[in-house]
Amino acid sequence: MSYILSEETQDIIEAVHEFCENEVKERAKEYDRTGEWPAELYEMGKEMQLHLMEVPEEQGGLGLDRLSTAAILEEMAKADAGFALTYGVSGMPLIPILKFGTKEQIEMVCSKMVEGSFGAFALTEPQAGSDAAAGKTTARKEGDEYILNGRKTFITNGGYAGIYVVTAMTDKSKGLKGMSAFIVEAGTPGFSSGNHEDKMGIRGSNTCDLVFEDCRIPAKNLLGKEGEGFKVAMQTLDVSRTYVGCMALGIAQRALEEAVAYAKERHQFKLLKNQPFI
Ligand SMILES: Cc1cc2nc3c(=O)[nH]c(=O)nc-3n(C[C@H](O)[C@H](O)[C@H](O)COP(=O)(O)OP(=O)(O)OC[C@H]3O[C@@H](n4cnc5c(N)ncnc54)[C@H](O)[C@@H]3O)c2cc1C
Structure with missing residues (x-):
């Protein structure tokens, strides 16, 4: 694939490869076993600006295009899928914010993010996964604020992000057209993270519930227009799903490499080295 990637991207992939070989691969065994958030490792990744891949250059980020981001996530996933998912999802709120956001929001x-925040994207609810329109989280406008109430579930980086894009119903009677999207900052009163999922795999990635209890956010944090939330969410997933596919490719590549290496070192039936089986 190198022929379609810029020299700059190939240099970043090489640096990520080195970092993953030296720092991620060995630690992954331990944090995958314990399910603990590897804070120190993620801080090291931030020093490499891995959380700024899609932040535009003029805003202090790396300003990478989507192909480059996808190729880097694929490289990270070869070392550890949880590590890749954390950085992949961290950039997820930027997808809609760069498209629908005001200059001030961007x-x-x-x-x-440049100061070190991870990002998160919160659409799923206990009763609303594939059926996103069944979301029950509400946002009621009062003066120059929206008041959010409800619960999100399965949110990647949910317990550690600083910036969230959250969907909520501003008018339930309109179905999908009554959904809106909002930017919510960690630490806003009435907003907390709940149950942490003790997953079977990708355990270096944090997945948890978000709880909104009369959480007041400024009305200017509405992303796009009222009623555009479903469009915002689907256009975000159009991009992020391709990233998930690239991470799956990285996992498959590593599995193949490990299998080939093992097949080459394992000898059976007293065959002489390099002697063909048949
Ligand atoms: C590790 C992890 C991280 C996640 N991170 C995030 C995140 O950061 N933000 C976020 O918002 N969400 C996140 N999610 C949630 C994820 O997007 C949902 O799990 C997904 O939308 C599916 O919803 P569900 O789990 O409720 O499954 P369901 O929607 O209940 O689906 C269950 C099964 O039924 C099938 N199905 C559903 N509808 C139909 C239909 N109409 N016809 C036929 N079959 C159907 C599905 O294909 C699936 O096989 C995450 C999930 C996981 C596991």
Whole structure:
């Protein structure tokens, strides 16, 4: 694939490869066993600006295009899928914010990320997965604020992000057209993270519930227009699903490499080295 990637991207992939070989691969065994958030490792990744892949250059990020981001996530997933997912999802709120956000929103979110915040994207609810329209989280406008109430589930980086894009129903009677999207900052009163999922795999990635209890956010944090939330969500998933596919490719490549290496070192039936089986 190198022929379609810029020299800069290939250099980043090489640096990520080195980092993963030296720092991620060995630690992954331990944090995958314990399910603990490898804070120190993620701080090291931030020093490499891995959480800024899609933050535009003029906002202090790497400003990479989607192909480059996908190729880097594929490389990370060869070392550990949880590590890749954390950085992949961290950039997820930027997908809609760069498209639907105001200049002020873009500047606020990018500066938070440059300061070290991870991002998260919250659509799923206990009763609303594939059927996103069944979401029960509400956002009621009062003066120059929206008041959020409800619960999101399975949210990647949910317990550790600084910036969230959250969907909520502003008018339930309109179905999908009554959904809106909002930018919510960690630490906003009434917003907390709940149950942490003790997953079977990709355990270096944090997955948890988000709880909104009369959480007041400024009305200017509405992303796009009221009623555009489903469009915002689907256009975000159009991109992020391709990233998930690239991470799956990285996992498959590593599995193949490990299998080939093992097949080459394992001898059976007292065959002489290099002697063909048949
Ligand atoms: C590790 C992990 C991380 C995640 N991170 C995030 C995140 O960051 N943000 C977020 O918002 N969500 C996240 N999710 C949630 C994820 O998007 C949902 O799990 C997904 O939308 C599916 O929803 P569900 O789990 O409720 O399954 P369901 O929607 O209940 O689906 C169960 C099964 O039924 C099938 N099915 C559903 N509808 C139909 C239909 N109409 N016809 C036929 N078959 C159907 C599905 O294909 C699936 O096989 C994450 C999930 C996981 C496991």
